[in-house]
Amino acid sequence: MYDVKKWRHAFKLDPNKEISPEALEKVCESGTDAIIIGGTDGVTSDNVLDLMARVRRYTVPCALEVSNIESITPGFDLYFIPSVLNSRDFRWMSGLHHEAVKEYGILIDWDEMIVEGYCILNGDCKAAKLTDANTDLTEDDVIAYAMMAEKMFRMPVFYMEYSGTYGDPDIVRSVKEELEKTTLFYGGGISTAGQAKEMGKHADVVIVGNAVYENLGEALKTVQAVKNR
Numbered sequence: 767m768y769d770v771k772k773w774r775h776a777f778k779l780d781p782n783k784e785i786s787p788e789a790l791e792k793v794c795e796s797g798t799d800a801i802i803i804g805g806t807d808g809v810t811s812d813n814v815l816d817l818m819a820r821v822r823r824y825t826v827p828c829a830l831e832v833s834n835i836e837s838i839t840p841g842f843d844l845y846f847i848p849s850v851l852n853s854r855d856f857r858w859m860s861g862l863h864h865e866a867v868k869e870y871g872i873l874i875d876w877d878e879m880i881v882e883g884y885c886i887l888n889g890d891c892k893a894a895k896l897t898d899a900n901t902d903l904t905e906d907d908v909i910a911y912a913m914m915a916e917k918m919f920r921m922p923v924f925y926m927e928y929s930g931t932y933g934d935p936d937i938v939r940s941v942k943e944e945l946e947k948t949t950l951f952y953g954g955g956i957s958t959a960g961q962a963k964e965m966g967k968h969a970d971v972v973i974v975g976n977a978v979y980e981n982l983g984e985a986l987k988t989v990q991a992v993k994n995r
């Protein structure tokens with residue numbers, strides 16, 4: 767199922783972290799809608815290829831969230847291209863993308879690419895530091911970024927990224943109320959079924975990352991928590 771509009775839940779696996787074959791089987795057979803492979807640091811073509819090959823043993827859709835040009839690997843079902851709308855450094859919004867398209871444009875199958883308008887909301891996370899994101903935002907600021915993603919740039923996905931910390935469900939609800947076409951991804955700090963259910967009331971897709979590595983049993987419960995709304 768490669769249509770993100772039909773997704774409710776995804777696990778994000780970090781190629782820079784170890785996962786045992788048993789744990790990976792549980793994640794891939796959990797009923798989640800997709801596995802997204804991505805991370806901020808230590809992402810290389812070797813560890814991406816290795817993890818993709820392992821996930822490919824299962825039927826679950828597998829997407830790469832591009833964090834650097836060097837690790838883009840053929841063979842994924844989809845490619846997510848983040849563009850960090852609240853970065854103070856234009857490279858993370860369009861600069862690196864320009865370089866990539868200039869160099870490799872002819873190779874790109876645009877039907878496989880999904881642009882994500884990112885709004886990073888946890889100032890302490892690695893992605894915020896890397897991209898120099900301005901995370902000192904009011905609810906109205908976040909809504910404005912969501913509207914820019916949908917109405918100005920017609921981005922298919924708006925991603926509220928609280929990586930490593932649980933976000934504010936009221937802001938997620940307010941953003942969702944503004945969006946008509948763009949799919950709302952929520953990710954960050956989900957470690958229990960209750961949290962997944964709460965964010966899943968507002969966000970279209972709930973993404974669970976670190977909990978896979980920290981408490982797999984609880985992480986697995988987030989799938990049904992989001993799907994049985």
Ligand SMILES: CC(C)=CCC/C(C)=C/CC/C(C)=C/CC/C(C)=C/CC/C(C)=C/CC/C(C)=C/CC/C(C)=C/COP(=O)(O)OP(=O)(O)O
Nearest residue numbers: 805806807833834835839840848858862863866870874893
């Ligand atoms: C199929 C094939 C081979 C085709 C090639 C065609 C091609 C070259 C296409 C390129 C298209 C394109 C436009 C690419 C853009 C390139 C690029 C480098 C864009 C920048 C992406 C970006 C803004 C990255 C910033 C970092 C970011 C937002 C990462 C997201 C992931 C994230 C936040 C993970 C959570 O962090 P984590 O690492 O887990 O943190 P902890 O360890 O603390 O948990």
Ligand SMILES: O=P(O)(O)OC[C@@H](O)CO
Nearest residue numbers: 929930953954955975976
């Ligand atoms: O790792 P966590 O905090 O679950 O966040 C998931 C995802 O949004 C990270 O990009």
Ligand SMILES: [Mg+2]
Nearest residue numbers: 780805975976
């Ligand atoms: Mg992580």
